[in-house]
Amino acid sequence: MNFAEEWIEHDYNPFIVFDNSGKIVSLNQEAQYLLGEVNHKKIFDIAGTYASITYGFKTTIVDIAFNSYKFYAITVGYLDEDVIGIKLYKNATKKFANVEEYGESVNIYALLDLCISAVSTNSAIKFKKEFDPTFPDIHLNVENFIKLLNKVYQTHLNATTITTRLSLITGEYIRFNNKKYPIFSISIKSDATPLHYEKNIEDIAHKSNCTIQFEANETLIQSALVS
Known part of the structure; x- marks a missing residue:
């Protein structure tokens, strides 16, 4: 290509x-x-x-x-x-209230692998990964972001297959402090309806400077890409 x-x-x-x-x-x-x-x-x-x-x-x-x-x-x-x-x-998801400009610089692939590894322990679920291979290290509130991912994965534990997609949203940006940032998306999709959504997931997403959207069998997390 x-x-x-x-x-x-x-x-x-x-x-x-x-x-x-x-x-x-x-x-x-x-x-x-x-x-x-x-x-x-x-x-x-x-x-x-x-x-x-x-x-x-x-x-x-x-x-x-x-x-x-x-x-x-x-x-x-x-x-x-x-x-x-x-x-x-x-359709656009909820608007961002903030951008984490000074979070820790992390490898997003390693972070996702860490969470998938943790939730897949002693589980028969098949985990699939579809990652855009071009992401740089990005700045995140790592503690809250890991907590958010783990909470979302736990809601899909009644599935037989969970697919995680990491992608950049082409053509969409967020402006913050007179700067323009691209937006990335993490889709966690399973072959079963989620067990439940804990009330505090949205609060954790907010603390992580993310938006979160719940669909029938998919959870979509979006955040500004600060590299």
């Missing part, structure tokens, strides 16, 4: 290209997850509905929901009759 293709592959938003019969030509990682909840024909129909009348690209603000996935806009583009592409923009 070239740089542009890698960028699309790791985009936080689903991106799919179809041929003129509705078959998938290419898609990124996030689109693969989306198609686990919705038939690709529905996405193809949406692309056709919102495509520009003439060749080109068209962005439309529209609310679309597929189970746990919620979108606020789409871009549809085509330059000939052979292929058509669509990008769906995920």
